Amino acid sequence: xxxDKRPREFYILAIFFAVFVLFLYGPLSAxxxxxxxxxxxxxxxxxxxxxxxxxANLFETQAVGDFGGSFRRSALLGVLVMVVTxxxxxxxxxxxxxxxxxxxxxxxxxxxxxxxxxxxxxxGIGVLFQQIxxxxxxxxxxxxxxxxxxxxxxxxxxxxxxxxxxxxYEEAARDLGATSWQTFRHVVLPMIAPSLIGVGLFGxxxxxxxxxxxxxxxxxxxxxxxxxYGMTTNVTTPVLYALGTVTTVFSFLVIAGTLGLIVRxxxxxxxx
Amino acid sequence: xxxxxxxxxxxxxxxxxxxLSPAAVSYLQATPLTxxxxxxxxxxxxxxxxxxxxxxxxxxxxxxxxxxxxxxTLGSWVTWKIYLNTLKYxxxxxxxxxxxxxxxxxxxxxxxxxTAMQMVLFLVCTVPFLTSNIxxxxxxxxxxxxxGLVNSLLIDAHVISEPIEWLLYSDFAVVLAxxxxxxxxxxxxxxxxxxxxxxxxxxxxxxxxxxxxxxxTNVILPLAKPGMAIGTIFVVTLVMADFSTVxxxxxxxxxxxxxxxxxxxxxxxxxxxxxxxxxxxxxxxLMVAGILRIVDIRKEL
Numbered sequence: 001x002x003x004d005k006r007p008r009e010f011y012i013l014a015i016f017f018a019v020f021v022l023f024l025y026g027p028l029s030a031x032x033x034x035x036x037x038x039x040x041x042x043x044x045x046x047x048x049x050x051x052x053x054x055x056a057n058l059f060e061t062q063a064v065g066d067f068g069g070s071f072r073r074s075a076l077l078g079v080l081v082m083v084v085t086x087x088x089x090x091x092x093x094x095x096x097x098x099x100x101x102x103x104x105x106x107x108x109x110x111x112x113x114x115x116x117x118x119x120x121x122x123x124g125i126g127v128l129f130q131q132i133x134x135x136x137x138x139x140x141x142x143x144x145x146x147x148x149x150x151x152x153x154x155x156x157x158x159x160x161x162x163x164x165x166x167x168x169y170e171e172a173a174r175d176l177g178a179t180s181w182q183t184f185r186h187v188v189l190p191m192i193a194p195s196l197i198g199v200g201l202f203g204x205x206x207x208x209x210x211x212x213x214x215x216x217x218x219x220x221x222x223x224x225x226x227x228x229y230g231m232t233t234n235v236t237t238p239v240l241y242a243l244g245t246v247t248t249v250f251s252f253l254v255i256a257g258t259l260g261l262i263v264r265x266x267x268x269x270x271x272x
Numbered sequence: 273x274x275x276x277x278x279x280x281x282x283x284x285x286x287x288x289x290x291x292l293s294p295a296a297v298s299y300l301q302a303t304p305l306t307x308x309x310x311x312x313x314x315x316x317x318x319x320x321x322x323x324x325x326x327x328x329x330x331x332x333x334x335x336x337x338x339x340x341x342x343x344x345t346l347g348s349w350v351t352w353k354i355y356l357n358t359l360k361y362x363x364x365x366x367x368x369x370x371x372x373x374x375x376x377x378x379x380x381x382x383x384x385x386x387t388a389m390q391m392v393l394f395l396v397c398t399v400p401f402l403t404s405n406i407x408x409x410x411x412x413x414x415x416x417x418x419x420g421l422v423n424s425l426l427i428d429a430h431v432i433s434e435p436i437e438w439l440l441y442s443d444f445a446v447v448l449a450x451x452x453x454x455x456x457x458x459x460x461x462x463x464x465x466x467x468x469x470x471x472x473x474x475x476x477x478x479x480x481x482x483x484x485x486x487x488x489t490n491v492i493l494p495l496a497k498p499g500m501a502i503g504t505i506f507v508v509t510l511v512m513a514d515f516s517t518v519x520x521x522x523x524x525x526x527x528x529x530x531x532x533x534x535x536x537x538x539x540x541x542x543x544x545x546x547x548x549x550x551x552x553x554x555x556x557x558l559m560v561a562g563i564l565r566i567v568d569i570r571k572e573l
Binding site: 006007009010013014016017020021023024025026027028030031034043044045084087088089091092094095096098100102103106107109110111112113114115116117118119120121123124125126127128131144145147148151155159201202205208209211212215216225228229232240241244247248251252255259 | 323410424509
């Protein structure tokens with residue numbers, strides 16, 4: 001496409017970028033490899049044989065806490081947070097298209113939600129529940145705590161989307177006699193659907209991996225990140241890596257599935 | 273929580289059946305966000321503020337108005353050292369992530385020529401961010417440990433005869449892991465601003481005889497400042513709030529404000545933790561307010 005030669009700067013930066021990617025993925029691949037450690041192998045290289053021993057170990061409940069239960073809780077919590085994040089961010093994004101009294105305050109409240117240290121949210125909600133006399137649980141207090149992390153991302157994304165959204169499409173729909181609900185359902189929604197899926201992906205993964213906010217808000221039952229965090233201090237076998245591999249592969253599957261969905265949607269829109 | 277979702281659904285029906293004024297619609301649409309942030313952000317922070325003046329013993333808290341929690345924490349040399357240590361981490365991680373983040377974003381925005389390739393490479397950078405932080409953190413252990421990958425390689429290559437001890441469980445490990453975890457937060461906003469720079473500006477600079485270095489320092493860097501500012505907000509607040517990386521990667525030899533809070537919380541000293549929370553929050557908000565004076569976030573989105 002371009003015939004001019006790449007400048008030297010390009011090659012230097014390309015190497016820099018490659019090293020950066022290696023830095024991002026290198027350690028992760030060490031965990032992936034070491035999770036196939038033989039039954040007598042330790043936490044470091046070299047591999048002492050190759051086996052699925054530690055994966056089997058993972059699913060014996062007695063060996064390492066309640067992996068299955070915490071995984072189910074985290075996944076369900078992630079889905080709930082995702083749904084609420086998408087709906088609430090979309091509504092807020094629509095609201096912010098018009099200036100209303102308090103809109104600036106609400107916007108900065110969302111920014112504040114992003115910058116307030118997570119452990120402060122955890123402490124605040126924990127103490128609040130204790131004082132009202134409510135039992136903290138992963139479905140109530142942890143759910144709210146996660147929303148304070150996922151909503152600002154969702155709101156900022158929707159804000160950016162609607163900043164670039166031309167009102168001409170809606171005006172055209174309205175000129176053709178569409179009601180405001182029809183305009184939204186058949187014009188606006190299909191156009192922003194990929195972004196909404198992106199918000200959903202953020203909502204799910206941020207919640208699924210969150211643990212500082214869950215620390216004091218999860219109540220009796222641990223979520224998966226809390227379980228893993230507990231393991232870092234008292235588990236000294238590669239079962240820790242097996243768990244890491246399983247959750248990472250799960251995350252990758254979720255990301256790949258979502259991206260596939262976005263690409264499909266975009267392609268269909270281009271064909272239409 | 274159900275009330276919140278009922279708001280969202282009820283509002284749409286309202287719009288269909290009854291004609292609402294545009295302002296009313298905006299308010300209804302903004303209500304769920306407001307309610308959630310009020311309940312799980314504002315009220316808990318107010319609660320912390322109140323509790324920070326309370327009295328406590330080993331078992332419970334007593335409503336009171338004491339400044340003891342503040343004088344105790346701020347009067348202690350240990351606390352000041354921990355605050356300084358946290359700021360030191362923030363400064364180091366900020367400088368490193370800014371450097372790495374800028375060059376990565378610059379490479380993606382100005383040296384990759386097709387949009388499709390840009391998006392693919394950007395996704396390559398983003399995917400690790402969507403996986404578990406703790407797993408990414410502990411993944412350094414087999415790499416940096418005493419018998420880890422780096423040490424074995426260096427010994428096999430006869431560069432060193434004894435394993436290097438400070439690779440893991442040290443300040444070095446903490447900063448490295450934080451850079452690993454948080455650089456994405458710098459790359460994304462800078463990439464976003466760089467992508468919005470009109471390419472004809474760069475061409476104009478080149479036509480006017482600027483070298484690529486001059487173009488970079490006089491055209492691109494000034495225009496990239498808002499992205500850098502937003503990235504800085506992310507990185508600084510994340511480092512200031514971090515306790516797990518410090519705990520795991522320093523092997524308990526170093527402390528941060530959030531880690532100190534976490535230890536107080538595990539000892540049920542909530543009012544003491546609350547006082548620290550108030551100080552930390554004030555510090556973080558001051559830093560963010562300072563950065564926001566440079567950049568208008570609403571304009572940058």
